[in-house]
Amino acid sequence: MSYDNLFIGRDNLLYSVVKLIDITVTKCKNMVINIYGKDGVGKTRLAAEMVARFGREEYSWVYTACDQVLKQNSNPIINFFLHYFSIAEHDEYHISHSKIVKTFEKLAENVSNKALIHELNQGIVFIEALLGIVELDNEHIDSEVAKNRHENTFFALTNIFRLMSLNRPVVFFIDNSDDLDEETKDFLTYFIPLVEDYPIFIILLSRDKQSETVTKIKKINSADLIWSKTQGNVFFIEQIINYVKRENLIDSDHKLITSELDIPEDVNSMILTRVDKLDDTLKLVIKTAAVLGVKFNITTLKHMMGGTDVAKYIAEGESENLWEASSRNNYLFRNSLLRDSIYHLLLKSHVKNIHFKAVYTIEKIYQENLSEHYDELIYNSINGELVDKSIEYLIKAGDLAKKLHHHASALSYFTKLINYIADKPIEKETIIIDSNLKFVDIYLEDGNLEKAGEILADITANDLSSDFFIKKYDYLHTKLIFLQEKHRKLLNHLSPKLNSLTNNEYKNFYLIYYLDSLRFLSMNGEFENMAAELIEQHSNDDNDFFVGRVVNLMGVYYMEKGQYFEALQNFKLNFNLIESEENYRFLASGAHNIGTIYHKLGDKEQAIVYYRRALKIAEDTGNRITKCKVLCDIALVEQRENHTDNAIQKLNRALDIATLIQNDNQKSKIYYNLSQINYGKRNFDEALINCLLAKSIGEKLNNRLTTSYVNSLLGKIYFAVGKVSQAKEILLLNIEHQKEIGDSEGLANSYVILAIEANSCKEFNSADKYYSKSFDILHKLGNKKAEGSCLYNWAVCDYEQLKYQEAIAKLNEVISIFTECDYSVGSRAANSLLNSLKKSNIAD
Structure with missing residues (x-):
């Protein structure tokens, strides 16, 4: 430039x-x-x-x-x-x-x-x-x-x-x-x-x-x-000046030598006059280059010129200010008007022949990497009136863009394809239905369920002209129902056909959708039976990948039920299966799931081992979403070990990634974690801001679990800043919500928050009632760290009520629980309080 x-x-x-x-x-x-x-x-x-x-x-x-x-x-x-x-x-x-x-x-x-x-x-x-x-x-x-x-x-x-x-x-x-x-x-x-x-x-x-x-x-x-x-128009003025200089119409003092200056009426005529005065071979090079586009490739141009050494003419074109080097082997016309003027001055039949020749030249010289030249092939095929080639390369370009997740480009190619064939005397129905189903697939991948549903609704049985299209349509329709979380509708849709899926290429997708819907609807018996049958059947088929998918779902199922040992067993089996398959796409999330269970069981050392392994795999494979989740969980471990600065640093890294990949669900969780840390540091204003951001995103996503844990934290913050009535109102409503969705951990947490507040207000009967409910839930879940923390707070409540023997009994049990899960901070706190009681001779 x-x-x-x-x-x-x-x-x-x-x-x-x-x-x-x-x-x-x-x-x-x-x-x-x-x-x-x-x-x-x-x-x-x-x-x-x-x-x-x-x-x-x-x-x-x-x-x-x-x-x-x-x-x-x-x-x-x-x-x-x-x-x-x-x-x-x-x-x-x-x-x-x-x-x-x-x-x-x-x-x-x-x-x-x-x-x-x-x-x-x-x-x-x-x-x-x-x-x-x-x-x-x-x-x-x-x-x-x-x-x-x-x-x-x-x-x-x-x-x-x-x-x-x-x-x-x-x-x-x-x-x-x-x-x-x-x-x-x-x-x-x-x-x-x-x-x-x-x-x-x-x-x-x-x-x-x-x-x-x-x-x-x-x-x-x-x-x-x-x-x-x-x-x-600077370009027009520049062409006039070039014309006057080229025709020798000015003298050495830059004055016109004639009073009768015959200047062409428009820029096209001026450019034609200019080009006509050039060498014949250079003229042909210019015209061929103009047909190839504003940017043209020297290698392609040389082959189209029959092997002529075009370097000389490219240099002449540069000296004539026609074009300039762009990148690598490409040149660019200095002004698009210049190229357009030359192109539109050519005879239509001549242009068509050059485009025709360009298609076969590109196919010949770039046959090893033809996909890099799809756009050139489409442009030249359409303008060379090669209908079959145009359709072929529009489909190939669209399919490649779709495969590479370049969805905007894929939609553009398929739209261009449908518009192109509209007035062509060819069989178009198959191309149209194929393109529409690809549109649906793209919209489902992008989460645009409304648009996908609209296209599917417009497709009739008469449009599905082959078994391939019938199966593809049914798969996309089923996937839409699953993504809409209409799990009851999905079971009704799939139940009649489960036993007839033997030769269906979408069989495994259907089975996973069906199994996950059973889990979502808490149809526990049916879920466990179907999972066991699928594992047995596909283990015999040596289908480790599918078995891993089923086992992973079982891990999620047990984790949601709070049965962490069973969850750990299934997540480890899944990890071993996908590791043996070298399936790195799922390996990072597999290690992450194991780390999460160890963390819930209070084994922070093993949690960190698996989190770091997951982080390394995620970084090596470019899996940003798993990397984001792992950073959040490592931050949670560091937060609980009072390494808050490290935790905040990792959460900010995670927030940056979540923002860049536009993952609102993860952003909500990060804001929640930042709110927790600021709450712990007594930065209540900052905690409230982060909590409300998390709540706003969660409500927008209609994420019921997010709503559960965010509202619990919001209640704590309101208590901390003295808004007691608002805190109680939001927590009591949240308890009903948590019961409805089966969030046992969240329910236990809400009871603890209410118990702590009741205790601080000397409402000991209410405090005992809430601690008891929370402890029972956590004991059944097997979450040792949370169970021990609840019992510790309950012991403090007993102490304040002068119920010393009950307090000592609870503290001994707390120490036992924290020792079992290696929670040293909790053990030290419990021992300190117990020793304080003994020194005061209260134990006697």
């Missing part, structure tokens, strides 16, 4: 943008503005002048342009980072990797946020995959791994810009933003809210103020600036 000629006029606009940048970055905030105007008025030149005048020292200037023709996935992001890391087309992996690592190390030198640097280093492989430096396995990828990979790529890109902005404020130009591809749109809408407190200034250069792309990105719109038509 460089210009040799002078920048004349428009200083007011230039300085107004710079002033806006200065104000924004001084406040360490981000902003998005749109500079819009028709092609050729000089928007790109404005960006170049800003960089030229204000240098590169104060800001990091980022410029990238969208491909107006092909709109390949992530193209502007890829092009920028290839340039930013100085990666050349033929660089070997170790060279490219070294360039990226060294760039990150330099950026990290003056940054104190070690967690950000750690996360970024974890994400290098995803950046390398995006840039084509490494190839990840796309052939055998499943939807969950694809989703993780997609999230990790966005996560890593966000962290790069964060790190850049912590060195110097970032000014990010996106040229031709009307033509952003779906993946880059998705990234920017994900990215912009997450860098709200970072000095990142985004400037969209667009043709239309109200374009769909600009509207979508600028949801936090701050400003618009117009490059008005009345200021003159």
Whole structure:
């Protein structure tokens, strides 16, 4: 993005943008503005002048342009980072990797946020995959791994810009933003809210103020600036000047040598006149390049020119200011108007033939990695009127995008496919139903159950023309019911067909859905019988993966019932099964589940062992959601060991991840844990804020379990700040809610909170009643740490009532319980109180 000629006029606009940048970055905030105007008025030149005048020292200037023709996935992001890391087309992996690592190390030198640097280093492989430096396995990828990979790529890109902005404020130009591809749109809408407190200034250069792309990105719109038509079309003026110079119509004093200046009436005619005066071979190169797009590949161009050495003509084109090097082996027309003018001046039959030739050229020279060129193949097939090829590559591109969890792109490809075949004299019904079922699958993956349901409702039995489509429709319909948590409806739907699933490829999904619905509906006998039958049957079939799924569900079932030893047994069996299968997708969550049970049993050392193992697997595999959950649970262990600063640090790391992957359920839990810690530190105002945030998110998600434990904590906070009536009201309502949903642990906790408050108010009868109810529940659950803590508080209550013998008996039992679960802090507290009683001769 460089210009040799002078920048004349428009200083007011230039300085107004710079002033806006200065104000924004001084406040360490981000902003998005749109500079819009028709092609050729000089928007790109404005960006170049800003960089030229204000240098590169104060800001990091980022410029990238969208491909107006092909709109390949992530193209502007890829092009920028290839340039930013100085990666050349033929660089070997170790060279490219070294360039990226060294760039990150330099950026990290003056940054104190070690967690950000750690996360970024974890994400290098995803950046390398995006840039084509490494190839990840796309052939055998499943939807969950694809989703993780997609999230990790966005996560890593966000962290790069964060790190850049912590060195110097970032000014990010996106040229031709009307033509952003779906993946880059998705990234920017994900990215912009997450860098709200970072000095990142985004400037969209667009043709239309109200374009769909600009509207979508600028949801936090701050400003618009117009490059008005009345200021003159710079491109048109530039073409006139070139025309006058080329025709030798000015003298050495820059004066016209004739009073009769015959200037072509429009820019197209002017460009045609200019191109017609060039060498015949160069003209053919220009026309072929124009057909290939605003951006064109030298290798493709060379093969289409019959092996002509195009390097000479590319250099001539550069000297004529027609194009400039873009990235690796690609060149870019300097102005889209220039390319469009040449393209539209060509005869339609000539254009069609070049597009036709481009398809077969690309298929021949890129047959080993054809998927990287689907967009070029689609564009050239459609314009070359190759109907079968167009349909083939639209389907292939959509299927690949869907497989890689690039859902916005997949929806775009399938929509384009349906629109393309609308007026074609071909059999379309099969293509339409196939595309609609793929739409449903994508919407279910994204959690857009309403949209998925609408499409399914519009599909009739007559649309399902084959057994394949009938089975696919039924599977998606069943999955929708399961995700809607309509478990009774799901049982009624699946019951008649359970015995006829032998040859159904969706059989195992149905069985898991059915089994989990039995668990959810507390149909315990049916659940246990079916689980036992499935384990026996599939163990004989040597299907360890499916057995692991069933065993894991049994672990969840026993954990919810508070039968922790049975839960531990099942979670360990599941872990061994998936470890033997080397199924890393589930291995991290398997280790995490075991750690959780050990924690509930009070064995913190074993809990930490498995949590750290889960964290390592999650980091190695890029499983952000499991990493987030594990960090929260490690923080909980550290909190209970009074290492609150470490706990808060890990929770903030987890909150950052949950925010980046947009997981509201996990955010609610993190706010709850932060509220707990602040409550323990007597920071009640902060505790209340975090608790209300957790409650708000939980209610929005309609998460009944979240509501249970958040309301219990809220009751404690209200008691602490003296709002007694509000505290009692919320806790008593919560007890009814906990009984309804079967939350035994939560119920025991609510009783303890009420007991402690009753004790502090000398309402000892109420305190004894609540302690008794809580202790009975916790004893049955086997949660030793909670059981011992409840009994300790009850002993204190006895002491205050002068019931010394009862207090001593309870304290001895507390010490026994805490010794069994290795809770040293609790043991010391109980021993201290017991010794105090003995020293006072109260025991006598």
